[in-house]
Amino acid sequence: MRIVESIQELRTARAGLAAPLGFVPTMGFLHEGHLSLVRRARDDCESVAVSIFVNPTQFGPQEDLGAYPRDLERDLGLLKAEGVDLVWTPTSATMYPEDFQTWVSVDELTQHLEGLQRPGHFRGVTTVVAKLFNAVGPDRAYFGQKDAQQAAVIRRMTADLDFPIEVVVCPTVREADGLAKSSRNTYLNEAQRKAATVLFRSLTAAVETFEAGGRDTETLREKMMAVLRGEPLAKVQYVSVSDPDSLDELSGEITQALLSMAVTIGETRLIDNMLVCD
Numbered sequence: 001m002r003i004v005e006s007i008q009e010l011r012t013a014r015a016g017l018a019a020p021l022g023f024v025p026t027m028g029f030l031h032e033g034h035l036s037l038v039r040r041a042r043d044d045c046e047s048v049a050v051s052i053f054v055n056p057t058q059f060g061p062q063e064d065l066g067a068y069p070r071d072l073e074r075d076l077g078l079l080k081a082e083g084v085d086l087v088w089t090p091t092s093a094t095m096y097p098e099d100f101q102t103w104v105s106v107d108e109l110t111q112h113l114e115g116l117q118r119p120g121h122f123r124g125v126t127t128v129v130a131k132l133f134n135a136v137g138p139d140r141a142y143f144g145q146k147d148a149q150q151a152a153v154i155r156r157m158t159a160d161l162d163f164p165i166e167v168v169v170c171p172t173v174r175e176a177d178g179l180a181k182s183s184r185n186t187y188l189n190e191a192q193r194k195a196a197t198v199l200f201r202s203l204t205a206a207v208e209t210f211e212a213g214g215r216d217t218e219t220l221r222e223k224m225m226a227v228l229r230g231e232p233l234a235k236v237q238y239v240s241v242s243d244p245d246s247l248d249e250l251s252g253e254i255t256q257a258l259l260s261m262a263v264t265i266g267e268t269r270l271i272d273n274m275l276v277c278d
Helices: 007-015 032-044 072-082 112-116 121-136 144-159 183-187 190-195 198-211 215-227
Strands: 003-004 021-026 045-052 086-088 139-142 167-172 234-241 256-265 268-277
Touching: 003 072, 003 234, 007 121, 021 121, 032 139, 032 167, 032 190, 032 198, 045 072, 045 121, 072 086, 072 234, 072 268, 112 121, 112 256, 121 144, 139 144, 144 167, 144 256, 144 268, 183 268, 198 215, 198 268, 215 234, 215 256
Parallel strands: 003 086, 021 045, 021 139, 045 086, 139 167
Antiparallel strands: 234 256, 256 268
């Protein structure tokens, strides 16, 4: 496994990798969710590259950039065990030099859900992913369904900017009790960790309602809210029943939807989602 930091080193190393190249962009502190993407890339592709970069431009002024967990040595050990060929660990100065002034924005898809709660977040995401795509030049890039809006935004950006890259979205990886794997789960104390399962329970309740024939959007929203209200530690930011592609909120009877939510447990903000369809 080759580890590089500069773009010049990256491009030299990239030139020697067999195609197709699968790419997994990460912010490090890897967990089973990240590793599942690496394994999918390994199954699909001849070579696998991973980036580790905590992207400052996707954090808001009140968010946890400084506290975001980091353990590069551990991450590299995990990636080596998975047979990764190349790991790129750029610095902030590499990605955003002092005179940096170019940004990539996806307009409509970012006006919903996370985009409303975290102004500027997706501009940071799309800019860094565009830079990563441009530097790495993969054939396929792998993302998790847990960040459903992010995946939709990156797919739109990839299509609009004509990147010759297939965006592959893989299923959410969960703990045994249903909590979606996330680096931010490490912020939770024991009581909060137990409370955090309310996201999975509320989504599951809505999915079961849909599968039993309850297709009205307000019924589904209320089903999720009823479960969330039963957890004293949960503070709901939003509950959504939206179109899976446009992310517009839906009303009335539906045949498919993205059920999603953002909930704060203690000081930790968690997101999760599930898809329903006939």
